[in-house]
Every structure is written in C-alpha cells, then in structure tokens.
Amino acid sequence: MSTSIVQIPFHSTSINAVMHEGKPFISLRHMCESLGIDIESQRKKLNDKAWATAVLITATGSDGKTYPMTMIDRRTMTMWLATIDVNRIKEESRELLINFQNEAADVLDQHFSGAVAQAFDPATLTRLDILRMAMESETRVHQLETKIEADAGKVAYVDEHVDPKDVTLFRTVCRNLQINESDLRKALIYRRWIYVSNTYIMGDYTVKEYAAHHNFQAYFKVCKYHNKKTGSVTNRETLKVTPEGVAAITRFVEKLTKEYGSVRDALPHLEIKYNHRKGIAA
Structure with a gap:
C-alpha cells in the first residue's frame, strides 16, 4: 500500500509531500536536491537529532511507480532548515535556502510569540501555513479521486472467503x-x-x-x-x-x-x- 506524492509550489521550486497517518510529510531527497546538498549526510545528521522525525514511506511518483522514500514532517523540516549554513551550499541555491529559512523563522516566531488570538486571521498566515493547508487539501482530493476511479472499475467478488479488511x-x-x-x-x-x-x-x-x-x-x-x-x-x-x-x-x-x-x-x-x-x- 503506497501514498501518492503531491507537488506543492514553493518559491522557485516545489515540495514533494504526502499525507501519512494524518500528517503531511516532505521528501528529504527532493529538498536536498533542490538545495544542492548531499542527502546521506543530512540523513545521518537528522538521525542524531532528538527533535527529528524521519520515516520510510512507500510513495507513488508521477511515473506511476512506487518507491520507498525518507520523509520528514513539517516540524522536522522547520528545525532542519535552520541548521544548514548558507555559506556551505552552492551559490545558485542560497536564495532558495534563505527563503526557506525566513519562512521557518516566521513559524517559530509565531509559535513563541503566543499569538493564539491571531491564529485564524488569514493575514497572519505564513507561507508554510498555506503550504500545509494546500498539501492537506490536494492530498484529500487526490485520495478521493483515486478511490472513485478504483471503485468504478471493480468487478464484485463476494463469497465467504473474501476478507473484508484492507489487506x-x-x-x-x-x-x-x-x-x-x-x-x-x-x-x-x-x-x-x-x-x-x-x-x-x-x-x-x-x-x-x-x-x-x-x-x-x-x-x-x-x-x-x-x-x-x-x-x-x-x-x-x-x-x-x-x-x-x-x-x-x-x-x-x-x-x-x-x-x-x-x-x-x-x-x-x-x-x-x-x-x-x-x-x-x-
């Protein structure tokens, strides 16, 4: 059983994301490739961090094939971006990283400022907030469309031996x-x-x-x-x-x-x- 990848536009690139156990997760490899940094070194770094959550998720790409991918949740992405030194990556990727880090800083600032009353004011939403909502919405739509398509083509097979559970x-x-x-x-x-x-x-x-x-x-x-x-x-x-x-x-x-x-x-x-x-x- 796999989860379909949703591509969310973000500045000059896009973020590959999936919904897993009710939460959005982001492809670590795709993020590293966008920033021009080595995924293996970043994966090892995250393995040593108590705040990091990285899981292996089997996801379906745009080519229709399934791949096991290392995915990180939004919380991990926010902290991880702050640990990357802008001066250590390629010059052509620095502007993108700076944009990422600025958005991450906004999220952390909003959290610690205690601006709970402003949480539902659209004017206070950061780009990462919008990203999260778009990711969740796109994934739900895709899941519904996939289910409708699959159900339409099914031929009913009903007897006492058919397992009703999703196995x-x-x-x-x-x-x-x-x-x-x-x-x-x-x-x-x-x-x-x-x-x-x-x-x-x-x-x-x-x-x-x-x-x-x-x-x-x-x-x-x-x-x-x-x-x-x-x-x-x-x-x-x-x-x-x-x-x-x-x-x-x-x-x-x-x-x-x-x-x-x-x-x-x-x-x-x-x-x-x-x-x-x-x-x-x-």
Missing part, C-alpha cells in the same frame, strides 16, 4: 519496498513475527504456509488462497498483511537498513540471535 499480499509489500520476498520472510521468521505453520508437497514443489506469532497477529491475516486463473478458492492458505502490518514492516526494514545496510546483510546477524534463543549452537 495486501506479502509479495506486493516486498515489491513496494523493493526487497526480495525470501529475504524479508526469513527476517520476519528470525525476529519471530511469523512462523511456518504447515508444509506439504505439491507436484515437484514443497509448499509452505505461514502464520503470525501471537504478539504480531494484528499485522497479518490468514486468508484462503484464491486462484485467479480458475476463479476457485482452494484449501491452501496465504498470509496477507494488514495496513498496520505494512507500516510496521516498513519501520522494521528501515531499522535493518540503517543498522546493517540492507535486509539481506542483516540476515546472518538475525539468524545467530534466532538460533541463540532456540538454544542451537552456531
């Missing part, structure tokens, strides 16, 4: 996060989120079915396997991911990537800890 195939989650399906499944097993619940032979293949451990059942939903080619529902079961699970897995992948570089690089470390808990000698 996602495990392979779809992996594809959106650009992670090998086998790697993520192993990582979740080693962390004891899921386990192999059943194994059987189907022709020349060994088929495994999975279930969630008790503490993680809110993240997954066991559903009957629906054969799209024949239109039939078999006795096989498949493990789908709930919206809460998608968010949790995204955070889990981000954590592993920060610690080990990638999910695949994390697997040997996770396996050692997993075997240690099970009492298996390395």
Whole structure:
C-alpha cells in the first residue's frame, strides 16, 4: 500500500509531500536536491537529532511507480532548515535556502510569540501555513479521486472467503519496498513475527504456509488462497498483511537498513540471535 506524492509550489521550486497517518510529510531527497546538498549526510545528521522525525514511506511518483522514500514532517523540516549554513551550499541555491529559512523563522516566531488570538486571521498566515493547508487539501482530493476511479472499475467478488479488511499480499509489500520476498520472510521468521505453520508437497514443489506469532497477529491475516486463473478458492492458505502490518514492516526494514545496510546483510546477524534463543549452537 503506497501514498501518492503531491507537488506543492514553493518559491522557485516545489515540495514533494504526502499525507501519512494524518500528517503531511516532505521528501528529504527532493529538498536536498533542490538545495544542492548531499542527502546521506543530512540523513545521518537528522538521525542524531532528538527533535527529528524521519520515516520510510512507500510513495507513488508521477511515473506511476512506487518507491520507498525518507520523509520528514513539517516540524522536522522547520528545525532542519535552520541548521544548514548558507555559506556551505552552492551559490545558485542560497536564495532558495534563505527563503526557506525566513519562512521557518516566521513559524517559530509565531509559535513563541503566543499569538493564539491571531491564529485564524488569514493575514497572519505564513507561507508554510498555506503550504500545509494546500498539501492537506490536494492530498484529500487526490485520495478521493483515486478511490472513485478504483471503485468504478471493480468487478464484485463476494463469497465467504473474501476478507473484508484492507489487506495486501506479502509479495506486493516486498515489491513496494523493493526487497526480495525470501529475504524479508526469513527476517520476519528470525525476529519471530511469523512462523511456518504447515508444509506439504505439491507436484515437484514443497509448499509452505505461514502464520503470525501471537504478539504480531494484528499485522497479518490468514486468508484462503484464491486462484485467479480458475476463479476457485482452494484449501491452501496465504498470509496477507494488514495496513498496520505494512507500516510496521516498513519501520522494521528501515531499522535493518540503517543498522546493517540492507535486509539481506542483516540476515546472518538475525539468524545467530534466532538460533541463540532456540538454544542451537552456531
């Protein structure tokens, strides 16, 4: 499950933003590219700041493809902009940074001045206030348009095996996060989120079915396997991911990537800890 990017014009550039858990988040990479600064150094700097909130969000770009992106909330953007030295960036980007910082300074000044009575006066709105409202409005419109378009093209499939909740195939989650399906499944097993619940032979293949451990059942939903080619529902079961699970897995992948570089690089470390808990000698 991904979120569509909304582009908000701002001075000589635009801000790539999404709505996530009811709050607007801004693309850190796009901001860095606009200012001509290195994203990796800025990402590391934000990781060390107690006031910073950075999350990995799977978003759909203008090309229709989905990408995992590091996004920061408005509060983080305001503080982060104030930490960038104008003299350390390229000359052609300085005017934009100065504009950003002036708007950020206005937001901080408005907050600490205690001008609560003026909060609803349009004359006192800063550009970042207008940005926030435009971002929220554009995102809501886009979400409604997307839902209407999707609903119009649906063919109803109703039987006792259809899960009424908004669940996602495990392979779809992996594809959106650009992670090998086998790697993520192993990582979740080693962390004891899921386990192999059943194994059987189907022709020349060994088929495994999975279930969630008790503490993680809110993240997954066991559903009957629906054969799209024949239109039939078999006795096989498949493990789908709930919206809460998608968010949790995204955070889990981000954590592993920060610690080990990638999910695949994390697997040997996770396996050692997993075997240690099970009492298996390395």
